[in-house]
Amino acid sequence: MCTQHRKSFLISIAACFILAGSAFGQGELRFCLRSEPKTFEPLKVEDEASATIRYLTGGVLVRMNRQTQALEPELAQSWKVSKDGKQIIFKLRSGISFSDGTPFSAEDVAYTVQQLMDPALHSPTGDAFRSGPGNVETKIISPTQISITFPAPVAGLDHQFDQVAIMSAHSPKKEMAVLGPFMVDDYKPGASLLLKRNPNYWKTDEQGRHLPYIDSIRLDIQPNRDVEMLRFKRNELDLINTLDSEYFDKLGAISPQLVHDAGPSLDSEQMWFNEVAKSPLPAYKKAWFRSEAFRRAISEAINREDLSRVVFRGHAQPAVGPVSPANKFWFNAKLKPESYSPDTALKALQAEGFRMENGTLKDKDGNAVVFSIITNSGNKYRERMATMIQDDLQKIGVHVNVVTLDFPSLIERMTQSFDYEAILLGLTNVGLDPNEQMNVWLSSSDNHQWNPSEKAPETAWEAEIDKLMREQASSADPKKRKEAFDRVQEIVFEEAPFIYLVNRNALSAVAANVQGASPVILVPQTYWNVERISLK
Amino acid sequence: MRIGRATTWRGAACAVLLLVAGVSLAANWIAPEGYAKQYREAADAPPSHAHWLGTDEIGRDRFARVLYGTRISLLLAPAAALLSTLMAALIGGLSGYLGGAWSRAAMAVTDLFLSLPWLFLLITVRAVLPLNVSPLFSVLVTFLILGLLGWTSAARVLCATSATLRDSDFVRQARASGIGAVRLFWMHVLPNLKPVLYAQFWISIPAFILSEANLGILGLGVAEPMPSWGSLLKELEGLVSVGEEPWKLVPLILLAIVVTSFQFVLARQEEAAA
Amino acid sequence: MHSAKPTDVLLSARVSVRYGEKPPVLHDVEVSIRRGEVFGLIGQSGSGKSTLAMTILGLLDRKKSQVEGTIQFEGSNLLQLRERELRELRGCKIALVLQSPLSSLNPALKIRTQLKEAWRAHASGSASDCDAAIRAAMESVSLPASDEFLKKHPSQMSVGQAQRVLIAMATLHRPALLLADEATSALDVITQAEILTLFRQLNRTTGMSILYISHDLASVAGICDRIAILHQGTIVEVGPTGEVMANPRHEYTQKLMAAIPQIMRPIATATAASL
């Protein structure tokens, strides 16, 4: 009787284990890092591969939900930003410890913030917080409460903490003691990285099961996209984060359930004319490029629908401006993409004194309108876009030479010699906040590509953009900020210093055995909810 | 019998070359729409009645592009190969024949050439060239550069070969017949360098065709929308499933056929000379 | 040697040659060749025979060798001629036939081309003049002068034919002096005999002098009027072939004689005596 009871008890335990094992807490998720991670120190992260590791291993106070784009509590239960935008008070969860068992408290947050702002460490993550001169002040109110005061208002202060992985002030394992769902277990430089689940991870699901569901993640370092694709097809990989449209279609043709098009991403492709006054271009060309009417006409003569449909096989949308429609809060919904209309473009040019002669557009002094578009070689999408634009502009008599250059030469022309006429490039946006684009819009900035480092704004509209960007940056009121940035988007649309072409869609692939993944447009597209992903 | 068969092969090779050259020269008539027209509604289409080899990624007729590309590459690659072969013959062959300080100097120049950071020099070339050049000019310059740079490795071989030739019995015999130095080089040394020269020539052709495409990375080479074999071959890069779209391989197959034909035709010349 | 009348002497040389800083290869070597005679120069391999031939032709690399002395030929000292003057002599007045016929012909050229080149070096006639000269030269060495033959490349001929072509080439301009450097050494015995006969015949019909260089005393004794023995850079013995062979004075000549197989010796001596 007694023995039998014991036996059945053992069996039920075994069954439990098997069940648990089959559904959760088992399996290895595999995907690729496209380059070698440069650092495991979360504050020093600059490259994509290191950011991936930070995302998977780091614990943060608040996290922006990549799907809803709303900020959610993590290690902080709640938080409050002061009116002036300088101070934030976090209320922390208790009873949490790092992966090595060291308990987590407000001291760790204070330590991390001090490190973050330490000028000697020069943390790239810290740059977003450095809005003015002076020191950051951290005050530990209690083990679960901390106030952080910055010398100047930081725009979108709470959002910025999404990037700040909390480090332990005391653990002997330093940055290898983590608060995130996974921890680094093994690293073979040049080959792969193995992450193991963090046994001390604090989060549980609605049923009270410990997260994450999976045991480990294998990250293979593989820069070659063809190989990545091949291995995915052979079931050696579970996820592909950003997929080329060609691959997307090829894979989708075979197994449509594996590919996901999450719609337009934050990334944009654009071209712009050289408006630098001291550039070595002839005066008449400078006059074209500095003319708003010329830029708008060129913009109107470009068939963006065709670019999206042909070059990206429909996996892109005509772009409106510096903010992608995917950026739910900040996008100015009143703006629509420039409509394709070569006739209007030609009329506008004729109104400016240009005229058509035997299929060639000439300016009022008789100079044929010829310019070159340079783009970085090796990017076939950009080369194709440039070739299609070349064809489009031929219709209004504008002759374009397409030149592909190696990246260093292109950058040299773009930032040093200003010896170029037009450039076609893309811009990758990681964050949603307009402050992240500050360096592009301020006329004094050296990233103000069409005319960098202006001593004083050279045009009225650039002066207005400067003013609006400063306004939104110094305000903590989201509504006011939105108003200002909406206006910036309008000015950019009207003046067309950047001619926005398309927003590429976020394309990804998820293997059939992966459950709970729901790819989004924000980085990291496929595994943003990694702790809730499980494997069949 | 054996000779007969070889001759048929060579005849066939000649015919193939003539056919390819002829058809590509007639591109204007065969494909009057030209190589640049974008059929955007039918991008990346498979072969059809309208587009015999389908269309490329932005809807350009691949057959037309192959024709015009052939014209560019088939004309320019052999010209560049000829240039580099002549330079190799002159620099390598002559210096080896003259020997002594000449050959040391020539080999030093060759070493220098081989050790120069070409990437940077080519970047400089691109930087010096204006941005607004026609696609044809760009491709001409590129092949010229290839021709002017491609002689080095062959020159080393030729220098060594002609140095041994210089000390050979038949050259001594010829000198003893009173034949002058220039004539000696021309009639007695050069013909014996022919195998190396032929090899240099026909290896250079495909090498240059591919290099032209690769120089596109530096903004040299043919520019859009003009096609060359190189730019057509670049289409194959990262082609995921060749098996499903074999027509995309046509430029590659054509290149292989043409290079092989060149080899056959040259082999005949070589034998005739030997 | 100096007793001969000046008109009788075609070439008289007295030279020392050294390569670089090494001891001289030829040390005060004195040779005089009379008009119409076949003069044998015998010496073991490495004794400097080819060096002497090259010195006469002015084909030694001037940077690598030093030559002292005089070579009187038809009234001028060859060692003082300029390259251009020497070039005019070579192949025209003084010709050369080398040891291995196949490597002495250019493998890349048809023999007609090579003969043409040799002819063009000293003549500026029409194509038919050239053809006629080639035909005559081919006939004089008993080779067919047919188009078919002349179109051949050296690799398509036998060794004997190749050597005849070489001789035809060398005698194209009826030189006064032919230097035959081991011209038969690479040939089999029968071909060797044929070529020797050919040399003798050319010597008789055209009256050209031949400097016949060989390491093998026995094989050439039959055609030489006089022989000189070169040993360690000097001429150790010189005289009419029969005399030298019958009565070798120098130790080295005696060794040479001893090296000739017993049965051959009487024949060699007898033929030499009969010439």
Ligand SMILES: Nc1ncnc2c1ncn2[C@@H]1O[C@H](COP(=O)(O)OP(=O)(O)O)[C@@H](O)[C@H]1O
């Ligand atoms: N170009 C040269 N440079 C240096 N030494 C040489 C050269 N040619 C020949 N010798 C040397 O001179 C000597 C005589 O050579 P050679 O005249 O060819 O002799 P033979 O023809 O009698 O065999 C040999 O010891 C040889 O090594």
Ligand SMILES: [Mg+2]
């Ligand atoms: Mg010798």
